[in-house]
Amino acid sequence: MASSLHLIIFGITLLTTLAAHGKTGLLYSTAFENFNVGPDLWNGQDGWFSNSYAQTGGIQGIDNEIMEGLGKSSFLGFRQPTVRWNYLTQQINHDPVGEGTATIEIDTLIGLEDSTNEKYDSFFVTLYNTQGDFLAAIQFSNERESFGIFYDDGVTVRNTTIQFLHGELSLLAISIDFQNNLWSADFDGIPLFESIQFTASGNARDLGTFSYEWIVTDPDPAMAGNNWLLVADCNIWAIPFGAPTVKSSIPSFNGEGFPTLQFSGEIGWTYQIEYTNSLGQWLSDLPNSTFVATQFGQIINFTDEDPHRPEMRYYRVRRLVTP
Missing domain, CATH: 2.60.40 (Immunoglobulin-like)
Structure with a gap:
């Protein structure tokens, strides 16, 4: 699988290490360097699981040195899928308010490679509650008629007006206030949205699963684009009540x-x-x-x-x- 992806020169991620108080601090961190390399091998390692149709066929897996200096990373897409919706999910099962950590912070280093077959799809970073109900998502639309980054609160999909660059690894940073039902997100330090309603779905607000998803635009999955998502890193943190927020400028x-x-x-x-x-x-x-x-x-x-x-x-x- 060829790639033109390359690293941004530098970025900034804010992490928090906290004294034990309920379930605080780091909830999950990718450890791709410990994964076996190959197609179909993202699923089934370190708690990641996919939909059944994505378990074979090579539409997800682990690469090594897909770009110089990157080490191991995961991918979703590229090959023709059997169904339109395919995903890789990590189960977190954390009740932010009940655990005294109303704020969840997520940072993930991702890149999107463009299609070469003139068919274009969308990729998502999606959150579900512990009952498996949809809460919210950030969409990276590679469709030519609606190219850019969108967010979905479970009722309405809105355009952030921010676009992404093909072949760039970029940092998506998300902060979610589960108690007040608010969230903010930055993309390479550029605000996508700030302190807006997190979910309008009416579903219970807790953190069940965190997913990367690929949805084929055409109703026929045989018409999928050969675009694909690379995930280099992901960290999920629980921040306790009263912890100060940290604001950074663009490096x-x-x-x-x-x-x-x-x-x-x-x-x-x-x-x-x-x-x-x-x-x-x-x-x-x-x-x-x-x-x-x-x-x-x-x-x-x-x-x-x-x-x-x-x-x-x-x-x-x-x-x-x-x-």
Whole structure:
């Protein structure tokens, strides 16, 4: 399976490490480096499961080095499916409000490869409750008449007016306030929407499953596009009541060409910059990359002046409770 996907030069992900209090902190993180490689092998590893028609036929699986430096990643699409709707799902089964963690944060590094057969479909990041009922989704429409990123609250599908680039790995970051039924999402640091109604479905608000989905536009699945979705990484976090939100600016380069990250910090939290050159191993040994917030709303700036920095590097900020 050929690919023109390439890494964005750098991005920023905000992660939170918390003291034990109910089911808080990291709920799920992909570990693709531990997966077996091959077609049909995303399903059945580390709790991922697909619809029965996607278990064979090579429409999902695990690749190794589909792009240089990426390591192992998963894919959905490309080959002709048997049915229109195909998915890979991870079961979370978490009650955010009942567990004292009303906010769920999700970040996933994804890319969409375009069709070459002049047929175009849609891919989704979708959330369901513990009863299996639909709550909400973000749609990446590759259809030429409606190209771009949309969101679905269970009643209405709306256009964010933001588009994506084929062949780019980009960070989708989602924050969901289950108690107040609100959510926000950014795409490579660009807001898709902010503090709007999460679900209008009327279904119970808890986190059952998290899914990547492919829906063929044509009623006949034989008319599917050979477009496909790559998933390089996914992290799902439970944030306890009272934890401050963190806002970041779009990463940029300074006048000397060094990558610069800027984000807000709060008293009581320590912030550690981590980085990876391969998305397989995260490191935290950059100089001056640990920050202890001493003021409310403190603006924190970090510049990577590593002289051995490769052309491609990805960053994240780990937020820890200050001892």
